[in-house]
Amino acid sequence: MLGSECRRRWRSCQPVDARTPRLRCGFTAMHDGYTATASRTSRQAVQELPMMNNDSAAFGTRVQEEFDHRVERRLETVTVSDGTRLSIKLWLPEGSAQCPTGVVLEAIPYRKDDVSVIDDETRFGFFAGNGIACARLDLRGSGASTGVLVDEYTTIEQRDIEEIVYWLADQPWCNGSVGMIGISWSGFNALQVAAKRPAPLKAIVTACSTDDRYDNDVHYLGGVPLAFYMNLWGSALTMMNMRPPMPETAGPQWLEEWTTRLRINPDVTSLWLSHPYRDSYWRQGSVCEHYASIDCGVMLVGGWADNYTDTVFRVLRALPNAQAIVGPWGHTWPERPEPGPGIDFLGRCVRFWRHWLLGEDNGVDRDPRLCFYVQDYVYTREDLPFRPGRWWGVNDLDQVVSSATYPLGTGGQLGVADTTGATVRHQSVLSVGTQGRHMLPMGVSTDLPGVQDADDAGSLLFETPVLTEELVILGRAELRLTLSSSTSAGHVFARITDVDADGHSHLVTRGALNLAHRHGHAPEHIAPMTPGEIVTVTVPIKASSYRFAPGHRLRLAVSTNYWPWLWPATEQGEIEIALADSALVLPILDEDSGLLVPVDLGEPVIAPVPGVVMDGDAVPTWTVETSADGWTRVCRGAGGSTSTTLDSGWSITYEQDDSVYGIHHGDPLSAWMERSVLQRYSWPGHEVVLTLTTRMSGDADNFTVHRDCAAVLDRKLHFREESTGIVPRGL
Structure with missing residues (x-):
């Protein structure tokens, strides 16, 4: 059924006493975890295939070789209150034993001793060289820490980190002040631990993270299950537990620990599907439930091409101690972004840490609360390296942003009110959305959305006349629709695009709503549509900042599907929109207000890249x-x-990581996704081969998640497990 370019069949290999498949090589970037690497000698390949969040771009980033402080690196093991042993790597500035300093902690499951060595060393070497101690924690069940990784953002994870914060504060080289930094997972738990208010925690830097685990993460969007990421990320956690600990750092018990992780390896995709609404499972760890609990300094970092941008604006409004930077990039650090331009992010962090951890009066608290990049038009492509634009700083968004309402009109007009009482009907083909690309672009050359013409052709379109002057937006738009549905279940997806002078459409931002969630995502708010009943709904559209140029048109594209981002509703239905009562509301930025300050955020610079050899020929x-x-x-x-x-x-070798998303044009219940992974770990005298295949599908009543995991140690089958989870579908 699958085309030859989509599906690579398993080939047999010849392990001794093991029935182990060898998969043909492939690649898929995952939410913060492994992505493949490429030859260090090939600049193009290295930059296309990062291990973590575009870390291979470090090879092309300016390096600072000399620092004020020499740095000592050491490994420590801390036993927390339940007896679990947690492994930490420290970067200590020379002289901190005699003159204690502040310490910055990152806590993630992405294995400090191999997966994140480039990411860690280029950042923490920089901080420590500038006099700030650093600590990198393997979460329990990952890397050299004991235990099993049973889920993300658990209360146990937060308790572990709290204990480590207090442990760090008590060390003789620490002055008692602790900060936290992180991107995505470690950005999430920085917010979560800050809400616990451990006394030593003075400030956090949280990048590409969320305050809302239900509606602003990789599981649901607007109440719709995410076909692209739900099982992609669930299988990523499965692979994290399958990886063998490094004997060099985990010690002689590595085999026992590894076997335990293999045996207690939960199907988290089924777990997440079993919570289709915003219940207590998702509220735990969502700091939007209690912003006021955070009383430390906060630096928020976001990217317009990332899917977590809305968190920056919500938290910035809620916390007086918060500052934020939002650039054009995706799910990457600002010192090695894609697309650029990058900034001197590490230098800004050092200044931030010196203020909050060392008490320096260096003006950090007088910086603009928000530094943001207004994106200008460029002909978009999937590997766009740089987006033109301009940096601004502002303290009060409400003084520079106002709402403008653009009514939906007849004939596809946007901004011209309908006075005839007209309605328009639409039902998208199920394949609309294939130009959407990756939800969390991480620097891979296939990740960014390209020209939107194909998706626009299958959508309901409204657009302004050709603009005669610039139109600049900053913030979150929303689409207000008065509509009815022909079925009890349905989705609305909205995209705002920039139509250039040649008629090509370029994505600016997008958003989704499950119509059954029109009153909210909590279980008590869920209500199926009554076919034919007229209701008013609001589709939230992700925050962005963009300059629409004269000679261009602003387009609104509305669809009832968006594959493979969104899992389709159980019924393929039609919506009917009452134009006179429907409108797009845009956040308009006044660049001539006199309240915006031009800002120069500098050029990227990092500490030297550690000594690793990256080799390969994979091309995404x-x-x-x-x-x-x-x-x-x-x-x-x-x-x-x-x-x-x-x-x-x-050594880690990635021999396959392929994902395929299939749907039949006439059947929403035909949707499925499959992922196949093969990874090889070797060290003197030993080799481990890991294989994983997983498939997610659904019928009218249930989702089905199948996993087949195998681990081969020294050419003998060490572990194999197949499992199938069947989970009732929510509305």
């Missing part, structure tokens, strides 16, 4: 196939294999 691919029998398949992978080798001889 993203294809869309439509067959004569009505199937559309979106395929994300690569050809070739990639490896990373440390000085110790420890």
